[in-house]
Amino acid sequence: MSSQAIKDPPYLQTLIPPEILAPRDRFARARYIASLDPEADCEQIGFLLASCEFPWDTTRALELALLRTFGVAKGTPLLVETGELIRRTQKRYDDTALILAEIQENGVDHPRGRAALKRMNQQHGRYAIPQDEYLYTLTTFVFEPIRWNARFGWRRMSEAERLATFHVWRRIGARMGIRAIPDSYAELERFNMEFERANFRYSEHNHALAVATRNLMLGWLLPRSLWPAAAPVTHALLDAPMLRAVGLDPAPAPVRGLVLGGMALRRRVLRHLPPRRRPRLLTRQRHHSYPRGYRIEELGADR
Incomplete structure (x- = not known):
């Protein structure tokens, strides 16, 4: 089934009261999230954060998460060798974004979420990727949105929202077959920082991937x-x-100052604007590589 043929809303959206999906109060969703359990309800919270509260920020943060994985020199030769991220950068970006969106907008146990996880595992299963690199990539999806929010979010994520982000990606990681995922937020964050200290180093492969992206x-x-x-x-x-x-x-100091100052201004302005009254759904948008829609089983590399 193509994305354009989907009539029903994403599964996780159906669990949320209409007055929370389209609130009049800027902080109504934050209060609703505070009433949920950050582990049991992590997917619902993740949907609200990514599609309603911080959709633009989440997308930008996950783009930086992708860039961040290119700092690990021992993993980039394989990425360059496949050619996907150099010659077909847009398609690889769209494939990744859509697979993750199907999971995040429907849930890991929904048929579309399961199909997206199956497709992702098929893609990764072609290569002998070390478990620590798998785990590190997972940590970037947890912590880059949280760190972006701390710098630029119109409101700060609560502790429950940060924990829910950890639990939803831990749930996804388990379905990906990633072993030895730490049981706690603090342990996973410690792994993330120690892995970067040990493995961030320059290589030509890193540079080629970063420039292409x-x-x-x-x-x-x-x-x-x-x-x-x-x-x-x-x-x-x-x-x-x-x-x-x-x-x-x-970046030159004046450019960095302008960028960070502009983001700070954006944060202050957004705080006083009315809330988003319709979820931003990546699975319902047109994508460069799939202007006529897509099938989950066709996302990713052809070979």
């Missing part, structure tokens, strides 16, 4: 001739260890 993002907004001038804007959002690991130049 950065240019993809710039290409959504700007003609190619403006990419060199706009690249520092992207670099301003990355920390020094990440920049060194992928061989990107730090």
